[in-house]
Amino acid sequence: MAAPYLPMSQEEMKKLKWDQCDFIIVSGDAYVDHPSFSGAIIGRVLENEGFRIGIISQPDWRNTKDFKKLGRPYLGWLITAGNIDSMVNHYTAAKKKRSNDAYTAGGKSGRRPDRATLVYAQRCREAYKEPPIIIGGIEASLRRFAHYDYWDDKVRRSILIDAKADLLVYGMGEKTIIALAHELQERRAREEKEQSFAIDLQGLCYVTDTVATLQPQEVITLPSYEEVKESKVAYAKAFRLQEQEQNPYNGKILLQQHQDLFLVQNRPSLPLTTKELDAIYALPFARQPHPSYANQGGVPALEEVEFSLAAQRGCFGGCSFCALTFHQGRIIQSRSDESLVEEAKELVQAPSFKGYIHDVGGPTANFRQQACKKQAKAGACRHRHCLFPEPCKNLEINHDHYLQLLRKLRQIKGVKKVFIRSGLRYDYLMADKKERRRRFLEEICQHHVSGQLKVAPEHASPKVLQYMGKPSIKVYEDFKKEYEETNRKLDKKQYLVPYLMSSHPGATLHEAIEMAEKIRDWKYMPEQVQDFIPTPGSLSTCIYYTGIEPRTMEPVTVPRTPKEKALQRALLQFRKPENYELVYQALCSAERQDLIGPGSKKLISPPMSQKFKNRKLFSDKEGRGKGKGKKRRH
Incomplete structure (x- = not known):
């Protein structure tokens, strides 16, 4: 027991x-x-x-x-x-x-x-x-x-x-x-x-001082620790090989020498079947913090997931800045509708349940099935991505399965609303057949949006989106148009909240200004902007460190200094009064004074004095300067 x-x-x-x-x-x-x-x-x-x-x-x-x-x-x-x-x-x-x-x-x-x-x-x-x-x-x-x-x-x-x-x-x-x-x-x-x-x-790494027992045809040797430490080109090559071999069906054993020791990575573990995943989530979890924390104010991270349902694992979206594919993999592993309905019924019995299921999804809400039939037997492709730069011709797209699940959940007695708060891949949705897309949008806008739907275009510059592994901004704008039309049809005041990222590899002030102009045209003011963080395991981190795109081995411009990052972040929130000075300096540095002045096509108004024009916010050596100056309305 x-x-x-x-x-x-x-x-x-x-x-x-x-x-x-x-x-x-x-x-x-x-x-x-x-x-x-x-x-x-x-x-x-x-x-x-x-x-x-x-x-x-x-x-x-x-x-x-x-x-x-x-x-x-x-x-x-x-x-x-x-x-x-x-x-x-x-x-x-x-x-x-x-x-x-x-x-x-x-x-x-x-x-x-x-x-x-x-x-x-x-x-x-x-x-x-x-x-x-x-x-x-x-x-x-x-x-x-x-x-x-x-x-x-x-x-x-x-x-x-x-x-x-x-x-x-x-x-x-x-x-x-x-x-x-x-x-x-x-x-x-x-x-x-x-x-x-x-x-x-499978799914195991170990260290050994001999590799004599390994079969050469099953092994790929990466550049050693000493090589990748000294050479950024070697680092980029090592990352490319690591990325290509994360396939549980036909990936090679990876070997990386560290002085006189060898790190060995066996191929990844096989994905869980629906039956196996259902069995894990049916285990007798208490679903609460250990009683020893009773008088310590709770664990905040539980609030986001306590009344949410994890429907699947894995992601074939392939965003460069996300290390999820290096951890969960690109093969979708889904729970059955029956398993999720049973868990939802358990949530209804919880004393603190108020009738709202906060989320149904996973890394990506609308990925309920494997990308194509090939993945079930051969895994994800080594050199091809499912959605980038265009949806693969073999990609199987069908949102009806997800809608059927949502319908079952909202019919459970005691459930008032079922919301979608996981990332929704709008490019995957826009690649679906028009009638299925229309049906999906109408149903989620009617029943599953809590006033705002959050999606992640991340940027607008084609160059930056290329490095991010994200679709053209036109795909987002087409989705935005359909979403807004759907809400007008339903007579609902619901909004789209785009997540945006500053200072990603490949972004200069010119690309940040390009993003700012899009924000201006959208008549939108982002409350939050995510600065790129080079976390271990992601393609973008490899680019950040090496200045090289490992798949092509081409050089990439990378914003690194506090000054560059502060200017780019400020441009994405150019309407904030406290950002005025940074935005002004950024526009002048990029020789885009045409965006300073009165009118709806400008980003900021002109400064009030000549003295301000000559002011420096950053020294060349120190990054951010001490003086902030008076906030200006614009």
């Missing part, structure tokens, strides 16, 4: 009549027993296989005391930094410390260390030397090869080598960790003291 919660203390272990845990999960997040939290989902999956799982959440990493509170794990440590890379969790795009942490009780920051996976692995080894250490989660997954680290501004070794862990499980991990757990159990039963593992498992 499953425990109400995975035990976090010796007292809870005693209630379960355990004297020892088989595995202990060490997590950088607060323990929320919900399938949207990585520690909980891996813990429940292993519990379902008959293993005794304990969890140490956000331990004090300054000593080993917290790491010993559940005793020695019988089979091994399972370490994750949490749902977000710990450096992304801690720092903004400007490398400033964040003041809160949504994955901590009360939203408090400072409950996990920088580079949490490395620190936790070290403390686990200090606490108990013998049990194997297995690292996983998104931080380990995206840093499995030699990688550029934005916060150190250098190339770091594979996290598996730096952590001195035994194994790394990458990707979502359920299949791999189940197989590995049973292998470790059998090894202990045979009383094998030597650290020997089933290193041929």
